[in-house]
Amino acid sequence: MITITTTEALADFCTRAASHPYVTVDTEFLRERTYYSKLCLVQMAVPGDAPEDAVLIDPLVDGLSLEPMYELFRDESVVKVFHAARQDLEIFFVEADVFPTPLFDTQVAAMVCGFGDQVGYETLVRKICKAPLDKSSRFTDWSRRPLTDAQKTYAIGDVTHLRVIYETLAQELENSGRARWVQEELQVLTNPSTYIIEPGEAYKRLKTRTNSGRFLAIARELARFREGYAQGRNVPRNRVMKDDALMELASTKPGNMQDLGRSRLLLREARRGEIAEGILAAVAAGLETNPEDMPKPVVTGREKLQVNPALADLLRVLLKARCEQEKVAQKLIASAADLDALAAGKRDVPALTGWRAEVFGNDAVRLCEGKLALAAKGQNVRVIEV
Template sequence: MEYISNQENLDAFVRRATSSSVLAIDTEFLREKTYYAKLCLLQLATDSEVVIVDPFAVDDLLVLVPLMEDPSIMKLFHAGHQDLEILHRELGVLPSPLFDTQVAAALLGHTLQIGYGPLVHSLCGVALKKSDSYTDWSRRPLSPSQLEYAADDVVYLPRMYRIMVERLEAKGRLAWLDNDFAAMADPANYVVDVRQRFKRLKRVGQLSRRQLSAAREVATWREVTAQQRDLPRKWILTDEQVVEACRREARTIDELFMVRGVRERLNTRDARAVVAELTTGLDLPPDQWPELDKALKSEPNVDAQVDLMEALVRQRSKENDIAMQTLAGRSELSLVARGYTDQADVLKGWRRAMVGEELLQLLAGRLALSLGPAGLVVSVVEPQE
């Protein structure tokens, strides 16, 4: 393992890595005090070596871009969404092609979202240390135990990748992952739509549509401000403060400061900006008021349908040695039962072929479930004349 703390050594590693068939990638970062994750360490492993790059010490990480875009090098991750988000921001590109061992593990009978340590133990028979999992990666110098922990996060990825590919090919499932990995490499999935952020406010469902209009404007202002200042959005205003200001329909600074804690968070200039956003949202015509996605709990009860669908999904997941949640969780089955078919992954790609089409047939009354000596029996319902 090599610790890279200057540009010359990073450039040399990039030259060596071009001949590798794989590049395992992991990051260590901090996010508690910033909007954007602060990259503190970058771990990389090829067919033959492991390096730990100190982003505080090198001049230019962009020399890694050709490796990330090289179609002959498979980029390896475990639960890589946050790593990919950071790489996209730091390098301006997303690695491709890529393979995520957590995503792939679900197709080999492992639990959904299995951790890196348990997967390493399962596939490689190695028990990893956990002593530095909550360390401060921004402090320097890093201790030997920190460097060992960081290196462990990539050193086993190439071996696991090869084991998993062999097993997936034996089951005829390797191509099933193409859409999942293509989505992970799509830049559109890492772009924040600031105008939709209001839908994720805590307790936003308490607001009227007119108040939602104000919440959309204030939440947009908060998101943009947090990005510009690189501060956590809750340091600007908390979700609860945004919702309460909108519920009160505050139109003056004095009314805004009636919300607990807002006076301490906002200076006069920011308070004036928030009041302007509130007023803009409240004064929009009704045809421009937003609407939250329809609450499932307010719709007809579909527990009976979901119970039957769940039994079928459990049966197919058992037969195919796939984690049940990988096929479809109960919340997704509720979507299907209520007719939201375009939102359900179980009705797309390989999931549709394995069980999705049967779910639709079951809901249409063209399939029946019964119990036999060997367990669940799925049978076709003959149409009545």
């Protein structure tokens, strides 16, 4: 098993990889103690059975530059194949401002090809490669050196089996004419906005149960401070303060260090120093927010959308029927919230755009407008023109 530890060796492999139609890629990383993922290992493989066709790349070695790999990622003549690529792509975007192009994600492709919702790599190895996969090393500490033989075997398996999976799914997509569907889905993965969290928008990730504009204004400022602090010092946001502590502070509105010390949920480290000062400043900023500048409550839930429940149920039946007919994962087309929005008269849901509209969205709108009906015949559901 080859482990690359020099820039020269990496450049040699990437030059050879550039002569192949595709390269499979995976990473191992840690994120428990940092805001941004710490890249610990990169695995890559090209078509072939020779030992040099699959390699491990150790980014923790002093003096090793990953630029040859990033240059390969920019080479549009070579498809870069990942499974569940989002976290891998975030690492490369943060580290080098680069996205692998063109991209192929076997998890997305498998959902389009009828393997179910968010199918795991192990499942695809078992179903397509007809091989077992030892996952015992999955949660080991990938930053420790030297790596064990078990870790190396596990890591290399994530790109060697991926070659067979990619070739199988790519052929199936070509036969079915659905390659365009996958490419539409992958556009969000190569959009920088997917990975950039603006501190001022961080509050939108919070789950609140209040419509109070003042509470939301304080929560927004606390979330802004937490996100900026965590990003600037590369620490997990929960190490600054957890969500439940943030909600408590937005409710109690501490005005000084003594008030802050009465918090039940705030971490001890956050009751003093820079974090404590940042919290008090954020609360003060929230209290000073003008009413017109306060966040508006996010309206969610079936009852708030004035959903027609019978129509929503019909849409669920139509979605299930269409997905069974097309052999595509339901979750890829529409969520329960999307169906409720449609039943409430909304028309700005993803299910009404691109290939989703062809498979489901167009008929869903016609069903809502009374132009289609559903009928059962045996175990099948038929769509009838009205």
